[in-house]
Every structure is written in structure tokens, then in C-alpha cells.
Amino acid sequence: RVDAPWGEPVDLAAVEAALASGPAKVLAFVHAETSTGVRSDAAALCALARRHGALSIVDCVTSLGGVPVDAAAWDADVLYSGTQKCLSAPPGLSPVAFSPRALEAIAARKTPVRNWLLDVSLLMAYWGGEGGRTYHHTAPINALYGLHESLVALFEEGQQAVFVRHARMHEALVAGLEALGLQMLVAPEHRLPQLNTVRVPEGVDEAAVRAHMLARWDLEIGAGLGPLKGQVWRIGLMGASATPWHVRLCLTALADALAAQGRPVDLAAALAAAEARLG
Ligand SMILES: Cc1ncc(COP(=O)(O)O)c(C=O)c1O
Structure with a gap:
């Protein structure tokens, strides 16, 4: 864990030192920090993670729809967001994105996931997974329509x-x-x-x-x-x-x-x- 004074972005040198101090599997950070109003340097943090062989996990809950969230440019591994902040849609869904590296890590798991709802390997079958879609949960269609409308509004603007x-x-x-x-x-x-x-x-x-x-x-x-x-x-x-x-x-x-x-x-x-x- 790397702390920073509240109101300042985390010090990249301190993150680098923490990553260098031992093997790290993931680097998780918040892109748009709702508690302080600070924006993290997502591109630099994702690059640090890659340099040290760690996957990056980026919380984009407050950023998506308010400032650019560019998974490809950052070469980020996992991004998750929410619908209720800058997308102005009802709460309840979490848009996510995974890099090929993250998909490989998920596919290479040796122990089964012990949590049904957070089992991403089951969710993978929803888009192009081998063997097709398995029943995982009831699709929250009202929330999906809400998200769809908010994205239509965003792209129209x-x-x-x-x-x-x-x-x-x-x-x-x-x-x-x-x-x-x-x-x-x-x-x-x-x-x-x-x-x-x-x-x-x-x-x-x-x-x-x-x-x-x-x-x-x-x-x-x-x-x-x-x-x-x-x-x-x-x-x-x-x-x-x-x-x-x-x-x-x-x-x-x-x-x-x-x-x-x-x-x-x-x-x-x-x-x-x-x-x-x-x-
Ligand atoms: C940066 C950030 N991450 C995560 C969350 C949690 O989102 P949720 O309440 O949809 O679980 C929030 C909510 O305010 C947030 O601001």
C-alpha cells in the first residue's frame, strides 16, 4: 500500500519503489479519486505496473464520461466503472474492460473462484467464450436500457x-x-x-x-x-x-x-x- 497526503496524487517514485521491493501481481489504483478530487496519472501508473510485471487494475467509477478513460492508450489491464456518476444513468451496473494479459491471467487460474457473483471466468462466456453463455445471473434489463440511453446521449453530444x-x-x-x-x-x-x-x-x-x-x-x-x-x-x-x-x-x-x-x-x-x- 502506498499512501499520499489527501488532496495530492500518489507519488510515482513511491509506487515504483514499492513495486521494486518485491514481486507484485497487481497494481490497483483509483483514476478519479472521489474523496479528494484528485486525478491520478493513469498512463504512468499502468506503465509502472507493466515494467514490474504486474497487472494494472484501474477504478474509473468517477472518471468515465467526465474525463478521457483510454484503456488502449494506457495499456491498462482491468478497468471498472459505474453508471451513476458522469454517465448519469441509474446505479447498479459496472462497465468493465480487460486486456489480453488480464484474460490470460483469468484463464490460467489454478484454483476455482469461490465467489459466484464475482467469478469473472463465468462472465467471460458472455462474450465469445468457448462453450457459449452459461447462466450466471438474471440480466438487469432496466439498468441496461438506462445505460444504453445515457450512452446514446453521450455519443449524440x-x-x-x-x-x-x-x-x-x-x-x-x-x-x-x-x-x-x-x-x-x-x-x-x-x-x-x-x-x-x-x-x-x-x-x-x-x-x-x-x-x-x-x-x-x-x-x-x-x-x-x-x-x-x-x-x-x-x-x-x-x-x-x-x-x-x-x-x-x-x-x-x-x-x-x-x-x-x-x-x-x-x-x-x-x-x-x-x-x-x-x-
Ligand atoms: C472512485 C470510486 N470507486 C468506487 C466507488 C463505489 O461505487 P459503488 O457505490 O457503485 O459500488 C465509488 C462510489 O462512490 C467511487 O467514487
Whole structure:
């Protein structure tokens, strides 16, 4: 296990040292870290894994549909995601991808998998497996239709256009937050557009701010987790919520909540700063 300070990406040299310190079968990491708003350097981490003979397993739950997820360019071995984040589909499915190396490793298992639902060797029969498809579970067709529709919407908008929209909304939100006198946790080059972590100013009751935004504006933002508990808010701009309307609503609600705590802020300046990025 290689730890990093919360709010910073993991140090590649530390990962390399850990891999060099003994044989490793897999290197597992999170591409878009939902707890902190940090983006990992997936290409570099997958390359490190390959160099040390380990398979890479990449958690793309929060990245898929918000920033590029490129299994081929990264030469990643296993990617898994979710439908409920930037794809804006109902929860319940996990899109996955396997490299030929990962398929070989699965096929070469000597001990049977002891867990039915997580037995990937059984799932393999679903696409082109020898002997055809075996019954594994009841297909959740409602969830599949939901995912299908969300992907149709994504391709109708265009993948690049979707990424540009997330980036623009993020830039507008950050400009507005900074005009409210707030600071982002993560350095600009490591920020995720879809998960914005904002430092709670000294003396502000962060839970009261979230409660106010929810009660008065019907808008929920996330609390800090782990060591960041009480120190940050986490603002999602994912998929269908990465829109100018959500950016304006969030800045307005946050300014109102801060004012309710006796911290008057310049909402007009914040909205103007955001609007300048929205074009
Ligand atoms: C990065 C990341 N990985 C995994 C998960 C777990 O996803 P699920 O709740 O669909 O199991 C989450 C959920 O928030 C997440 O943000």
C-alpha cells in the first residue's frame, strides 16, 4: 500500500519503489479519486505496473464520461466503472474492460473462484467464450436500457464535447468560488472537473452550510471524508449536472449559506466570474 497526503496524487517514485521491493501481481489504483478530487496519472501508473510485471487494475467509477478513460492508450489491464456518476444513468451496473494479459491471467487460474457473483471466468462466456453463455445471473434489463440511453446521449453530444463541457463548467465554478473568497484543495494540474473540493473557511460551520443549501435551494453538496472531514466540501459536476444552470445555482446557494453564517460574500462578482468562463 502506498499512501499520499489527501488532496495530492500518489507519488510515482513511491509506487515504483514499492513495486521494486518485491514481486507484485497487481497494481490497483483509483483514476478519479472521489474523496479528494484528485486525478491520478493513469498512463504512468499502468506503465509502472507493466515494467514490474504486474497487472494494472484501474477504478474509473468517477472518471468515465467526465474525463478521457483510454484503456488502449494506457495499456491498462482491468478497468471498472459505474453508471451513476458522469454517465448519469441509474446505479447498479459496472462497465468493465480487460486486456489480453488480464484474460490470460483469468484463464490460467489454478484454483476455482469461490465467489459466484464475482467469478469473472463465468462472465467471460458472455462474450465469445468457448462453450457459449452459461447462466450466471438474471440480466438487469432496466439498468441496461438506462445505460444504453445515457450512452446514446453521450455519443449524440460527442465524446470530446462532453469532456469540454465538464472542463468549462469546472472552470466557471472555480472562478466563481474564488470570487467568493474560497480556495480549492487540489493544485490546478491535478484537479478533476467533475469533483471539486473546496476548503471550508476558518470559523464556518460546514455542516450548517450544507444543510442550508439543501433546505433552501434543494441542492446537496458532499462533505469531506477521512482526514478531510470538516475541512472541505465536495461539489460534483457530473454528466447531466455539469451545466451552467448548476454552476449558477451552486454559487448562489453557497453564497446565501455563507451569508446566513454572518459571512457576506459578493455573489454578483462570483456569478460574473463564472459567466465570463461560460461564454
Ligand atoms: C472512485 C470510486 N470507486 C468506487 C466507488 C463505489 O461505487 P459503488 O457505490 O457503485 O459500488 C465509488 C462510489 O462512490 C467511487 O467514487
